[in-house]
Amino acid sequence: MLPARVAGFGPRMLDELGAMGELCWVGKGAMGPDDGKVALFRRDRVGLLLDPPVVPDDLDPLRRAILDHLALRGASFVVELLRAAGDVRLGELESALWDLAWAGLVTNDTFLPLRALAAGARARPGQRSGGGRWSLVADLLGPERSPTERALARATMLVARHGIVSRDVLATEQIEGGFAPIGRVLRELEEAGKVRRGYFVEGTGGAQFAAPGAVDRLRAARQPERAAPVVLAATDPAQPYGAVLPWPHRSPDKGGARRVAGATVVLVDGAAVLFVERGGRRWITFAAADDPATFEIAAQALGRIARERRGKMLRVESIDGEAARETKYAAALRAVDFRSDVRGLVLEVR
DSSP, X not given: OOTTTSTTOOHHHHHXXXXXXXXXXXXXXXXXXXXXXXXXXXXXXXHHHSOOOOOOTTOOHHHHHHHHHHHHHOSBOHHHHHHHXXXXXXXXXXXXHHHHHHTTSEEESSSHHHHHHHTTOOOBTTBOOSOSOEEEGXXXXXXXXXXXXXXXXXXXXXXXXXXXXXXXXXXXXXXXXXXXXXXXXXXXXXXXXXXXXXXXXXXXXXXEEXXXXXXXXXXXXXXXXXXXXXXXXXXXTTOOBTTTBOOOOSSTTSOOOOOOTTOEEEEETTEEEEEEOTTSOEEXXXXXXXXXXXXXXXXXXXXHHHHHTTOSEEEEOEETTEEGGGSTTHHHHHHTTOEEOSSSEEEEOO
16 A cells, blocks of 8 residues: 555665654454454554553463553563563464454564564564564553544544545444544534535435535546546555445446455546456456557556565456456457466566
């Protein structure tokens, strides 16, 4: 998501912001043994946007010992946690730390552990993965905030993030309490002249609340001077299909597109053209891809992103369930530097 918004994005940028105390991360649930969801917060806003974590009553002794040590001593390195935990191996300690991290109970003051985990660098004998100090998420929150303060902060965050907010927007968010408390605050903001209410976007239900200038920007974008492609993560809040809008499948039997981690959606002038599964080998097209010029624009954009991220290659093996080399899209892909190989069509991106 971040490379789509920040030109020249590199992991060091997160490290620098974390080291300066500008950003922090909090786990939002495990996704298998070595992966999970992460939320990034501005440190000065986390107390308003994050609910206080609840510690389960059934924690085992090791996980309880970690929390007790962090509550007593504050932020600690892994070596300090090992001493506090007693007779445990490094791998056991790290497994416990990640369980607590995905539960939203502990975090680290750097992004190195996340990067090490993503690279598959779990601790091996004599080797520690990641670095930095671990601490309690509760220590980030500061003084207790009232429900009104929280609702106002979340409403203004949603307006800033989405531009236009409706009940459907919450399908892409993890906000407790649903739309009702957010809607009350948005109506008060409307009365204060800070947002506009109306029916701005067709296909989304209920009242819609717009940030100042958002509607004018949408109207200006309806007639672009040239086709504008955008490549987004399928789970990106700016990617509306599968959440605010339904996937534009040609027919019910040609489904398969989902808002899942690792998948990519290519849009041209706001219309979904391609869904690319994680790894890039399987593609699904939508009706907009039937226009050859639109499909070529989408394929070029996908190749450009792959080159910018310095992957080894982009290989597509099937499109809409057919062998990529035999589909009607093969010629258009070869025209943008894809070549045939044994498995499908390949774009070298070195």
